[in-house]
Amino acid sequence: MDTSPAENNFRTYIDEHELALSDQIITLLWRDHPEYDRIFDEKGKGKCAQDIRYHLKYLAAAVDAESPALFLRYLEWVKSLFASLNIPRDTFLETLKTMKEVLGDQSSIALNYLDEGLKAYPELPDRHDSFITPENPLSGVAGNYIQALLKRDREGAMKIIMQEMEAGRDIREMYEYVFQVSQREIGRLWQTGSVSVAQEHYCTGATQLIMSRLYPYVFNHEKNGLTFIGTSVGDELHELGIRMVSDFFELDGWDTIFLGANTPAKDILRCIMDEQAKVIGISVTITYHLHKVREIIDSIAENPELKGVRILVGGYPFNEDRELWRRIGAHGYGTDARDAIRTARRLVGI
Numbered sequence: 001m002d003t004s005p006a007e008n009n010f011r012t013y014i015d016e017h018e019l020a021l022s023d024q025i026i027t028l029l030w031r032d033h034p035e036y037d038r039i040f041d042e043k044g045k046g047k048c049a050q051d052i053r054y055h056l057k058y059l060a061a062a063v064d065a066e067s068p069a070l071f072l073r074y075l076e077w078v079k080s081l082f083a084s085l086n087i088p089r090d091t092f093l094e095t096l097k098t099m100k101e102v103l104g105d106q107s108s109i110a111l112n113y114l115d116e117g118l119k120a121y122p123e124l125p126d127r128h129d130s131f132i133t134p135e136n137p138l139s140g141v142a143g144n145y146i147q148a149l150l151k152r153d154r155e156g157a158m159k160i161i162m163q164e165m166e167a168g169r170d171i172r173e174m175y176e177y178v179f180q181v182s183q184r185e186i187g188r189l190w191q192t193g194s195v196s197v198a199q200e201h202y203c204t205g206a207t208q209l210i211m212s213r214l215y216p217y218v219f220n221h222e223k224n225g226l227t228f229i230g231t232s233v234g235d236e237l238h239e240l241g242i243r244m245v246s247d248f249f250e251l252d253g254w255d256t257i258f259l260g261a262n263t264p265a266k267d268i269l270r271c272i273m274d275e276q277a278k279v280i281g282i283s284v285t286i287t288y289h290l291h292k293v294r295e296i297i298d299s300i301a302e303n304p305e306l307k308g309v310r311i312l313v314g315g316y317p318f319n320e321d322r323e324l325w326r327r328i329g330a331h332g333y334g335t336d337a338r339d340a341i342r343t344a345r346r347l348v349g350i
């Protein structure tokens, strides 16, 4: 991304001052709204300060990525989350206005994004439909699978999947129409306050376990002689998406090296060199980790030994802003695992 030094400094400025800024915003909010003392106790006030630090990080990341869309999608996400927590809507709008006041002339672009956000906010949806849609060819299986997991019946969930596999179901369909959809649905249910963090962790752990049991269906394909490395960036804990992408590559005949979550940039580079990888797939879910994707891309571009490596990116923010992959300097992007294979094949000319 070709960010101007001033806007680049804005992200660094937020990183360095987020605590002081959130304190200042809280002080002004409580000065102008003494009634907040009746709405929030001390713990609630602390949570407000923490939320403000998230708002600042997402704003800085959107500015850094030159993407007003990313900030709007974040506001939409906050709107539905706060609605489910019964946090009065006006407090968030007041917070955004106070952020503007405190940020002053640090970044004119950030102020524009806040203005756009304030304008768009009333019309942003605060409810999202289920991810299990009637068009999903395995909607029944996905529904039963989620029900089993939410009842903490991992064995039952496993049986549902094994029955499908034994009946000859393509493993890719299982990934796309059952695992991916159910993970996203669990996320939606968490966001709307219908399931707890513990339930989400249980479902994710169970799905990872069940995916491992399906590995005999993944690792028995003819090889094409090419190597793919799949990784999430440093600090990123979401790894199921890139694991799915890596498995699709394996199924397509590639040798795959799945590095998982939270991989330091220097180790990713070392691995590309050691393994002579043709394509590296970098995944990011949390928008304020995007600059780490750019750091890896820049380090690859600066290294003459890695000239022929093709860089593929994907994950939540790339699906929210479909042109972002170009600005970040990647060679390609995939909306999902199936699309990742299509793009990679095109990039290496097979």
Ligand code: B12
Pocket (backbone or CB within 6 Å): 073, 074, 077, 179, 180, 183, 184, 185, 186, 187, 188, 191, 200, 201, 204, 235, 236, 237, 238, 239, 240, 241, 242, 244, 245, 280, 281, 282, 283, 284, 285, 286, 287, 312, 313, 314, 315, 316, 319, 333, 334, 335, 336, 337, 338, 339, 340
């Ligand atoms: C499981 C989960 C977690 C787990 C992750 C565990 C793990 N081992 O992966 C844990 C508990 C760690 C977690 C933590 C957090 N999470 Co979380 N999480 C989820 C959840 C429920 C499912 C993720 C998942 O497995 N998706 C299924 C996969 C298959 O889909 P996918 O990731 O999109 O991947 C596909 C495509 O995007 C694409 N793709 C992905 N990567 C790549 C890479 C390449 C190269 C290509 C080509 C394509 C590609 O292909 C994939 C396969 O088709 C999502 C809900 C959701 N909508 O996804 C929330 C979600 C992503 N999490 C969210 C949040 C907020 C968080 C936390 C900040 C919460 C907190 N306050 O602590 C932390 C952040 C932690 C961190 N530092 O990373 C929000 C993000 C919202 C936002 N606006 O940014 C979501 C959307 C939940 C929600 N509905 O609110 N989370």
